[in-house]
Amino acid sequence: xxxxxxxxxxxxxxxxxxxxxxxxxxxxxxxxxxxxxxxxxxxxxxxxxxxxxxxxxxxxxxxxxxxxxxxxxxxxxxxxxxxxxxxxxxxxxxxxxxxxxxxxxxxxxxxxxxxxxxxxxxxxxxxxxxxxxxxxxxxxxx
Amino acid sequence: xxxxxxxxxxxxxxxxxxxxxxxxxxxxxxxxxxxxxxxxxxxxxxxxxxxxxxxxxxxxxxxxxxxxxxxxxxxxxxxxxxxxxxxxxxxxxxxxxxxxxxxxxxxxxxxxxxxxxxxxxxxxxxxxxxxxxxx
Numbered sequence: 120x121x122x123x124x125x126x127x128x129x130x131x132x133x134x135x136x137x138x139x140x141x142x143x144x145x146x147x148x149x150x151x152x153x154x155x156x157x158x159x160x161x162x163x164x165x166x167x168x169x170x171x172x173x174x175x176x177x178x179x180x181x182x183x184x185x186x187x188x189x190x191x192x193x194x195x196x197x198x199x200x201x202x203x204x205x206x207x208x209x210x211x212x213x214x215x216x217x218x219x220x221x222x223x224x225x226x227x228x229x230x231x232x233x234x235x236x237x238x239x240x241x242x243x244x245x246x247x248x249x250x251x252x253x254x255x256x257x258x259x260x261x
Numbered sequence: 262x263x264x265x266x267x268x269x270x271x272x273x274x275x276x277x278x279x280x281x282x283x284x285x286x287x288x289x290x291x292x293x294x295x296x297x298x299x300x301x302x303x304x305x306x307x308x309x310x311x312x313x314x315x316x317x318x319x320x321x322x323x324x325x326x327x328x329x330x331x332x333x334x335x336x337x338x339x340x341x342x343x344x345x346x347x348x349x350x351x352x353x354x355x356x357x358x359x360x361x362x363x364x365x366x367x368x369x370x371x372x373x374x375x376x377x378x379x380x381x382x383x384x385x386x387x388x389x390x391x392x393x394x395x396x
Contacts, residue, residue: 213351213354217367228358
């Protein structure tokens with residue numbers, strides 16, 4: 120079974136890199152979004168097992184935190200189909216990390232400066248399996 | 262928020278800190294139990310029941326026994342216990358990430374001022390009371 124993964128990242132190099140590592144694994148149907156708008160539309164259109172979310176979605180704008188806004192949308196999606204979120208950022212702060220883990224129950228908060236491909240691949244797989252199990256629980260309740 | 266009957270379990274290896282914090286929390290109206298490490302905390306939970314609103318663990322006890330902390334948090338797979346880790350100094354992002362990934366609910370820094378400490382714990386309890394339970 121292939122898991123559905125959405126990679127939300129505005130920087131082309133990073134997007135390519137993340138997608139590349141996932142393709143290597145051969146277990147994923149991958150969709151990409153380079154902006155908040157595109158990601159939001161895709162989330163409304165189809166269910167995903169895992170969303171990988173960059174916080175700053177307009178790289179030149181220091182104040183941009185549309186990824187955090189997407190986490191709020193993902194909370195609603197998670198209630199319906201178990202989607203798990205992973206944050207990836209080059210501008211992580213303690214406040215954002217606390218908010219992501221505490222308020223949005225993200226699976227991980229990855230700093231680009233400390234990115235480890237093997238750890239990333241393991242984290243995505245674990246998240247996908249968790250989403251599958253969560254979706255089963257949601258369906259059982261219905 | 263009414264904190265009467267709110268129960269807190271404190272985990273710390275230092276008896277002086279435990280006793281001092283227990284006194285402050287009791288004075289503020291909390292019911293408090295104490296444990297010296299995560300395994301001791303499991304025994305307290307078995308003995309005193311599972312109805313703690315919050316478990317507050319010292320960073321050292323957590324970092325020395327990550328497996329025990331994980332077991333403490335996820336004893337019931339469909340109901341995560343709310344554990345807050347208290348750091349002595351501002352933690353780095355990697356250290357915070359490490360404990361959050363175990364399922365810890367929040368990370369705080371120990372405050373010298375009792376009032377400030379109480380305020381932080383009150384905020385956490387309020388936050389978790391209003392949060393949806395998904396874990």
